[in-house]
Amino acid sequence: MAELLKESRLLTKDHFTTLYMPEAERENYGTKTGEDALQDKVVGLFFSASWCPPCQHFVPALRDVYDELVQREEPFEVVFVSMDKSKEEMLDYYREKQGKWLALKYGDPMKESLVEKFHVSVIPKLIVLRPDGEVITTKGRKDVQDKGLISFRAWHSAMLAAAKKADQQNQQQQQQLQEQMEAEERSAAEASSS
Numbered sequence: 096m097a098e099l100l101k102e103s104r105l106l107t108k109d110h111f112t113t114l115y116m117p118e119a120e121r122e123n124y125g126t127k128t129g130e131d132a133l134q135d136k137v138v139g140l141f142f143s144a145s146w147c148p149p150c151q152h153f154v155p156a157l158r159d160v161y162d163e164l165v166q167r168e169e170p171f172e173v174v175f176v177s178m179d180k181s182k183e184e185m186l187d188y189y190r191e192k193q194g195k196w197l198a199l200k201y202g203d204p205m206k207e208s209l210v211e212k213f214h215v216s217v218i219p220k221l222i223v224l225r226p227d228g229e230v231i232t233t234k235g236r237k238d239v240q241d242k243g244l245i246s247f248r249a250w251h252s253a254m255l256a257a258a259k260k261a262d263q264q265n266q267q268q269q270q271q272l273q274e275q276m277e278a279e280e281r282s283a284a285e286a287s288s289s
Contacts, residue, residue, distance in 0.1 A: 099228040100129030103205050105174060105197040106189065129174075132197055135226050136170040137250045139235050140209060141196070142220040144178040145188035150219040153236060157221065158194035160244050165195070170254075171247060174199055176206055178218050225254045 110125030141157065143150040157173065164171045173196035177185035182201040189198045199206055209215070213222050213233065221235030231253045232238060238246035 099209075099224075100133060100174065100199075100205060103129045103199060103203055105129055105132055106200055107197060108190070108195050126200075127197065133172055133174075133226070136172045137226070137231065137247070137254050138224045139171070139173045140176055140213065140220075140222040140224065141173050142176045142178055142210070142215045142218050142222075143188075143193075144180075144218055145184050145192070146179070147218050151192070153219045153240070154192055154194070156239050156243070157236075160239050160247070161194045161196055163244050164247055169247060169251070171250075172197060173221075176209055177201055223250050 104126040105128070107125045107127060139157075143154070145151075161171070161173055173194065175189055175193055175196060175198040177188070177198065179185040179188060179201070185198075185201040199209075213220075213230075215222075219236055220233075221239065222233050223231040223235040223238070225231055231250050235246070235250075238249070
């Protein structure tokens with residue numbers, strides 16, 4: 096996931112603590128790069144908008160799960176992707192209603208890429224991703240509503256299983272490379288002794 100949003104500057108709630116700072120200086124204040132903020136974490140992309148009643152209903156449940164996971168220092172982050180019609184609507188909604196998670200800046204071209212990549216046609220939508228950007232579930236909203244905090248256990252297990260599989264594949268590749276190098280060394284030794 097860090098790779099997908101690597102170049103994006105994600106807003107934090109700190110972005111709004113400097114209202115009297117000149118806009119030019121405030122542009123990157125209270126932001127983090129996707130690479131730094133999302134490294135080695137399960138990420139929930141939260142597509143939502145201020146004008147959407149189901150979104151308003153879902154935010155408190157997501158906020159409760161998020162706050163508990165942060166308190167437990169679990170590797171989880173939410174990125175709010177606004178479907179609002181204006182920057183002002185997005186900023187007010189993020190500042191007033193959203194949890195302490197991150198937000199993609201309004202107007203970031205990555206929004207359209209994410210909407211297209213994950214086929215977002217209705218909101219609210221919570222897409223849960225592994226750190227490598229692979230989808231764990233497109234039904235994160237249902238998971239949170241039905242299972243609450245317990246849903247993270249399955250998401251985290253999926254992340255760990257993928258990491259274990261990648262480690263095993265890496266070890267197999269290293270072993271094959273080692274065997275190939277040893278075979279080449281034997282061939283070279285045999286050729287030089289002939």
